[in-house]
Amino acid sequence: MNGWIAFTKKEFMEQLRSYKALTLIAVLFLFGMASPLLAKMMPVIFSQMPVQGISITIPKPTILDAWVQFFKNMSQMGIIVVLLVFSGTLSREVTKGTLVLPISKGLSRNAVILSKYFASIISWTFSYALAGVTACGYTFYLFGRFSAPHLFFSLFCLWLFGAFLLAVIMLAGTVVSGNYGGLLLTAVVLAVMLAVNVFPRINKWNPVTLASDNSSLLLNAKTVGDLSAAVWTTFSLTVLCLILSLILFRKKKL
Template sequence: MMAFLKKEWMELIRMGRVWMLLLIFILFGIMNPAMAKLTPWMMEMMSDSLADAGFLLTDVKIDAMSSWTQFYKNIPIGLIIYVLMCSGIFTTEYQRGTLIPVVTKGLSRGKILLAKAVMLFGMWTVLYTLCYGITYGYNAYFWDNSIAEHLWFGAVCYWGFGLWVIAVLILFSAICDSNTQVLLGTGAIALGVYFIGMFPQLQDYLPTKLMDGMTLLQGGAKPEDYYVSLAVAVGMAVLFLVMSCICFHKKQL
């Protein structure tokens, strides 16, 4: 299994995915405070044209909360890019037939799936932590992060949502034969849960509630309000992994 993990890591490096993802998440981490810092300047540049259109601009107050708002707007894009770039981690192996000699030499399918899952979860954790840490550092330098409430718990919530999405990705990777099918299945589940969450009676029980970190930071909610959705996300992720293992054992390689 350790040899297979090393093989997965080397393949990601050779294909350049690691460096591309690192660059993207570092850029997002820098863009969050940069966009907040540049907002007054951009509004000043647009003031004349807006005044001609009949709009009156007032002074724009920028603080750490403005940067965190940018973070929670940009990190979903980062997660989507991550899913797009990792959607073929299983299907590429199916198409090339590279798993057949590994399995025939004695490596169990469960260890193959576990190795790939560890790689996906681990990369998401590192990339998310890097993006969050850069934003946090710049916010602490320019402003004051203490203005935001439950800052760390809000970070854990979206990280947990990302793990849930990756668990869905692994499930469809164990079932489907192409990354297009994997993306369609993952997107359908994520969008389906998102639309179900539009019903107020159900939104507290769905993983998509974990995306709403700004309500926590602004003091509009308490960590206890997210415990159920966090537990549901973890429970569903474990269930998806078990289902993935069952389906992968029956998969025709």
């Protein structure tokens, strides 16, 4: 437990001093702020564009547009930023050999994985929550209201997907060696899930739906029930990834 606390503190120190936390918070905050703004500005932007002979009619932007924009940004760019910020967290230490000394001091290997996962999920949660609150605020400011159907469930889904992704990063870091192996493997896992998403039968269980069906939820095209299977699979897969990382890391050569 001592080791876990000490190492978690070190993780936070690393995130702060290597500007990882700052990058993540700043980028997600920007998305949270820009999404409602962009939705509001869209008609203005289009009207400024020189289009000859074509008349484009754009419906008046709504709260839904603001949130659709938010989820689009978060599930694509946001997830990529999370991937880039955290993908090297374990593999870099293994490659550089910085874990040798703490482990030679009696730090348990489980504590390494758990500290890293805990610290990264706290950062993800904090920056995502900040982005969410900012988006709420701006939407309220620009549209007078901010609530949309299934908004909080939809936000939760994307958060859970992020948590799942962080677990995949941990597992990838224990399986593959090298600085970019972990990033590559995580990207492959994402690509496979996206590819599999075209099969409607598996679709229901696919974690990727948590990051792709947010708009459908907002538009009432899908219900909480439709996504509950995916929520449970994602949760189970997250736990499974972590357990596997713990087991595999125990046998990792350092």
